[in-house]
Amino acid sequence: MNKLTHLNKDGQANMVDVSGKDITLRTAEAFAEVSVSDELFYKIRNNELEKGDVLSTAKIAGIQGGKKTSELIPLCHNIFISKIDVRLELNEEKNSVEIYSFAKTNSVTGIEMEALTAAAITALTVYDMCKAVDKSIVIKEVKLISKTGGKSGNYTIDN
Amino acid sequence: MNKLTHLNKDGQANMVDVSGKDITLRTAEAFAEVSVSDELFYKIRNNELEKGDVLSTAKIAGIQGGKKTSELIPLCHNIFISKIDVRLELNEEKNSVEIYSFAKTNSVTGIEMEALTAAAITALTVYDMCKAVDKSIVIKEVKLISKTGGKSGNYTIDN
Amino acid sequence: MNKLTHLNKDGQANMVDVSGKDITLRTAEAFAEVSVSDELFYKIRNNELEKGDVLSTAKIAGIQGGKKTSELIPLCHNIFISKIDVRLELNEEKNSVEIYSFAKTNSVTGIEMEALTAAAITALTVYDMCKAVDKSIVIKEVKLISKTGGKSGNYTIDN
Amino acid sequence: MNKLTHLNKDGQANMVDVSGKDITLRTAEAFAEVSVSDELFYKIRNNELEKGDVLSTAKIAGIQGGKKTSELIPLCHNIFISKIDVRLELNEEKNSVEIYSFAKTNSVTGIEMEALTAAAITALTVYDMCKAVDKSIVIKEVKLISKTGGKSGNYTIDN
Amino acid sequence: MNKLTHLNKDGQANMVDVSGKDITLRTAEAFAEVSVSDELFYKIRNNELEKGDVLSTAKIAGIQGGKKTSELIPLCHNIFISKIDVRLELNEEKNSVEIYSFAKTNSVTGIEMEALTAAAITALTVYDMCKAVDKSIVIKEVKLISKTGGKSGNYTIDN
Amino acid sequence: MNKLTHLNKDGQANMVDVSGKDITLRTAEAFAEVSVSDELFYKIRNNELEKGDVLSTAKIAGIQGGKKTSELIPLCHNIFISKIDVRLELNEEKNSVEIYSFAKTNSVTGIEMEALTAAAITALTVYDMCKAVDKSIVIKEVKLISKTGGKSGNYTIDN
Numbered sequence: 041m042n043k044l045t046h047l048n049k050d051g052q053a054n055m056v057d058v059s060g061k062d063i064t065l066r067t068a069e070a071f072a073e074v075s076v077s078d079e080l081f082y083k084i085r086n087n088e089l090e091k092g093d094v095l096s097t098a099k100i101a102g103i104q105g106g107k108k109t110s111e112l113i114p115l116c117h118n119i120f121i122s123k124i125d126v127r128l129e130l131n132e133e134k135n136s137v138e139i140y141s142f143a144k145t146n147s148v149t150g151i152e153m154e155a156l157t158a159a160a161i162t163a164l165t166v167y168d169m170c171k172a173v174d175k176s177i178v179i180k181e182v183k184l185i186s187k188t189g190g191k192s193g194n195y196t197i198d199n
Numbered sequence: 200m201n202k203l204t205h206l207n208k209d210g211q212a213n214m215v216d217v218s219g220k221d222i223t224l225r226t227a228e229a230f231a232e233v234s235v236s237d238e239l240f241y242k243i244r245n246n247e248l249e250k251g252d253v254l255s256t257a258k259i260a261g262i263q264g265g266k267k268t269s270e271l272i273p274l275c276h277n278i279f280i281s282k283i284d285v286r287l288e289l290n291e292e293k294n295s296v297e298i299y300s301f302a303k304t305n306s307v308t309g310i311e312m313e314a315l316t317a318a319a320i321t322a323l324t325v326y327d328m329c330k331a332v333d334k335s336i337v338i339k340e341v342k343l344i345s346k347t348g349g350k351s352g353n354y355t356i357d358n
Numbered sequence: 359m360n361k362l363t364h365l366n367k368d369g370q371a372n373m374v375d376v377s378g379k380d381i382t383l384r385t386a387e388a389f390a391e392v393s394v395s396d397e398l399f400y401k402i403r404n405n406e407l408e409k410g411d412v413l414s415t416a417k418i419a420g421i422q423g424g425k426k427t428s429e430l431i432p433l434c435h436n437i438f439i440s441k442i443d444v445r446l447e448l449n450e451e452k453n454s455v456e457i458y459s460f461a462k463t464n465s466v467t468g469i470e471m472e473a474l475t476a477a478a479i480t481a482l483t484v485y486d487m488c489k490a491v492d493k494s495i496v497i498k499e500v501k502l503i504s505k506t507g508g509k510s511g512n513y514t515i516d517n
Numbered sequence: 518m519n520k521l522t523h524l525n526k527d528g529q530a531n532m533v534d535v536s537g538k539d540i541t542l543r544t545a546e547a548f549a550e551v552s553v554s555d556e557l558f559y560k561i562r563n564n565e566l567e568k569g570d571v572l573s574t575a576k577i578a579g580i581q582g583g584k585k586t587s588e589l590i591p592l593c594h595n596i597f598i599s600k601i602d603v604r605l606e607l608n609e610e611k612n613s614v615e616i617y618s619f620a621k622t623n624s625v626t627g628i629e630m631e632a633l634t635a636a637a638i639t640a641l642t643v644y645d646m647c648k649a650v651d652k653s654i655v656i657k658e659v660k661l662i663s664k665t666g667g668k669s670g671n672y673t674i675d676n
Numbered sequence: 677m678n679k680l681t682h683l684n685k686d687g688q689a690n691m692v693d694v695s696g697k698d699i700t701l702r703t704a705e706a707f708a709e710v711s712v713s714d715e716l717f718y719k720i721r722n723n724e725l726e727k728g729d730v731l732s733t734a735k736i737a738g739i740q741g742g743k744k745t746s747e748l749i750p751l752c753h754n755i756f757i758s759k760i761d762v763r764l765e766l767n768e769e770k771n772s773v774e775i776y777s778f779a780k781t782n783s784v785t786g787i788e789m790e791a792l793t794a795a796a797i798t799a800l801t802v803y804d805m806c807k808a809v810d811k812s813i814v815i816k817e818v819k820l821i822s823k824t825g826g827k828s829g830n831y832t833i834d835n
Numbered sequence: 836m837n838k839l840t841h842l843n844k845d846g847q848a849n850m851v852d853v854s855g856k857d858i859t860l861r862t863a864e865a866f867a868e869v870s871v872s873d874e875l876f877y878k879i880r881n882n883e884l885e886k887g888d889v890l891s892t893a894k895i896a897g898i899q900g901g902k903k904t905s906e907l908i909p910l911c912h913n914i915f916i917s918k919i920d921v922r923l924e925l926n927e928e929k930n931s932v933e934i935y936s937f938a939k940t941n942s943v944t945g946i947e948m949e950a951l952t953a954a955a956i957t958a959l960t961v962y963d964m965c966k967a968v969d970k971s972i973v974i975k976e977v978k979l980i981s982k983t984g985g986k987s988g989n990y991t992i993d994n
């Protein structure tokens with residue numbers, strides 16, 4: 041069976057072995073921005089969309105989507121998630137929906153992908169709720185804002 | 200039971216009733232861009248990442264993610280999907296991975312969300328494969344490029 | 359291969375063959391009732407629960423749960439669902455949350471289980487949102503209210 | 518990034534942060550009752566339903582459904598489940614199928630929802646197996662019977 | 677956007693476009709064999725395994741697994757499944773559990789993978805139920821037995 | 836409530852209670868072989884199949900399938916998986932695709948089923964990618980090669 045001890049050196053997909061890593065508290069914050077037209081911004085703010093309340097629906101979709109990260113991203117581990125939070129804010133100056141997600145775990149590997157997936161699924165749900173009004177919506181700037189914990193230490197984005 | 204005939208007028212989530220709509224051929228194209236550092240771009244192009252081949256792994260994740268759209272987006276319908284395609288291209292001028300997705304259906308409702316979800320999950324998988332090297336990756340510009348079919352007709356993005 | 363033509367006559371699980379049935383419009387309405395204490399009823403009505411807004415969260419969970427029916431119920435078919443709706447009402451006389459679900463399909467088989475599953479998952483979510491306050495919550499009377507379409511015709515519950 | 522430190526005070530869905538809680542042994546028992554007609558009760562007992570053996574099929578559906586709790590209930594955590602059991606009993610006096618579920622975990626949060634979800638999915642499966650005979654089936658009394666472990670301590674239902 | 681019209685000629689994963697194909701009745705039969713020790717065969721036949729009844733549990737797992745085919749196999753389409761059946765037989769001469777699966781659809785593409793997946797998941801479940809007794813179980817000969825319908829016509833295995 | 840203390844002695848499905856077991860490092864290796872025709876072997880090796888690269892697609896499907904084990908196999912626990920690896924090798928002498936899977940966990944119960952499921956889903960994906968060319972493909976010899984850790988100790992297959 042020593043065939044299995046040959047490491048995967050040929051560029052094929054390779055899930056990291058996290059069995060030797062320490063359990064530590066890890067957090068991650070991510071961000072996404074959904075840029076919309078004037079008309080659509082107005083309708084979101086006033087809850088006038090036919091599909092209903094964009095903000096509360098997208099928030100729940102984001103939390104549930106974050107819990108599905110290891111199903112969606114092939115090399116992610118099915119870690120225990122202590123908390124996922126998603127918050128949506130309307131930015132009137134930019135006509136955009138700003139999405140702030142947060143994820144936390146006590147685990148052997150980090151939780152960045154859960155925060156990013158939660159933010160992205162939230163943004164896609166905003167798109168879905170609004171697309172009957174305007175198809176030129178753009179999801180911009182899905183990115184990691186910060187992470188804490190783990191061997192690679194803390195990280196905060198440069199602005 | 201006439202309570203159920205009261206339409207949902209209070210802004211709560213409301214799935215569109217598509218039972219009276221015609222089955223037509225519908226397509227959608229979406230786009231996502233993953234912006235990376237010089238170092239990371241080099242490693243992606245040369246397949247030098249520890250997690251393996253970014254492009255083929257992300258492509259498959261995107262196709263599978265597109266098939267999960269109705270599970271992820273609360274008010275999406277579980278339509279039959281005739282095809283999902285995802286293509287990744289390296290843009291050397293912009294140090295970015297460009298993602299083009301395409302989805303097709305013969306159904307009573309459109310397939311924009313499937314194309315967008317496929318693009319977004321592909322982009323998240325690129326992020327995951329690369330994040331050990333660089334956490335400042337940004338997913339930019341997830342958007343619909345075009346759609347065809349359905350009552351609202353064809354749409355192509357303005358550039 | 360005639361072994362496979364032997365019908366399953368021994369009481370084992372048997373999925374109905376719906377390949378010869380006609381596609382017709384079918385609907386189903388279901389109901390569930392969640393009976394709570396005075397204190398909890400007050401908190402639900404005033405949106406004072408730590409886990410947040412019970413009614414909007416449970417509604418979305420119910421719609422998504424209804425879409426998962428064929429995954430949850432072993433012998434259900436993965437039919438196309440034209441619409442699922444869930445509506446929650448507070449019954450002050452009974453201190454209960456009343457849940458009305460509705461599902462619709464153009465398909466070869468009925469949609470009763472989707473309506474019932476949507477109602478049951480909505481009720482379970484109400485329970486989850488409230489259980490920190492009171493563990494004596496009871497989900498009562500999950501039942502079909504009516505169905506239309508299909509060979510067995512229409513049905514309305516006797517009250 | 519201090520926007521994320523603003524707590525969710527506006528009644529939106531909020532997943533409890535369990536990262537600081539202790540891992541303890543926790544159990545939960547739940548109950549559901551499916552009330553059927555004389556004719557249907559007879560057929561269940563004698564395994565004479567076209568869809569096959571109600572009790573063994575529903576039991577397995579319940580165990581599998583309990584494992585899906587965190588996918589179905591938006592604010593539930595994906596805890597490790599040490600055991601789920603479901604037992605069905607025929608109550609001849611009441612013409613009902615009684616469902617007893619049990620779930621156990623070593624985790625930072627409780628397992629009541631897993632027991633309740635297992636019971637509810639078992640009950641829905643009984644409904645599905647039997648609905649061709651009788652649509653007036655009612656799922657009654659889905660409720661928690663007891664829980665042990667955790668900060669809130671033990672609980673047993675009053676009868 | 678003509679980039680998307682470039683066909684995938686470089687060997688990357690490519691989902692077949694089935695939008696132009698005709699809806700026809702299609703069936704598939706598959707087979708799997710689980711080869712066990714004398715002791716284990718005896719225990720399966722006499723229902724003496726600690727994990728319970730192998731045959732009924734594996735049958736239900738197989739039906740449910742077959743319904744998950746498009747989630748498991750990256751390039752499979754989410755077709756409507758009219759029926760899946762799984763039958764297990766004990767072969768005393770060979771000390772094996774023989775698994776016969778059958779799947780049927782009215783769809784634009786075939787249902788071979790659903791039959792094969794149902795057979796394979798049934799076999800894996802037999803393994804799981806029995807592995808405490810004997811780890812040398814072998815799943816042999818997962819294969820297609822026949823298919824009907826579709827452009828490629830009928831097929832029956834040579835024996 | 837003493838009904839629940841009656842153990843399940845009647846052969847019904849019974850999930851093992853693992854709450855009292857120790858967390859130890861556990862591994863498992865499994866194997867599957869896909870036997871193909873000369874023509875198909877040639878096309879796989881030269882990446883000439885219309886559905887694209889068999890080996891990389893099947894590998895990713897296998898890793899993702901392994902992560903779904905507890906959803907697919909009714910009595911499996913949802914353990915944390917530290918790593919899943921799948922490797923495919925072309926055996927020119929036997930005209931077969933050999934699949935080696937490996938899974939690892941720090942958990943209270945073993946990871947054999949995850950390794951076996953990963954191998955089986957990999958094999959089914961090979962089948963799917965190739966079936967347009969040849970329907971007589973056979974998946975042979977899905978089996979456990981070795982396991983380490985846990986109360987039952989280590990195991991290596993006899994050859």
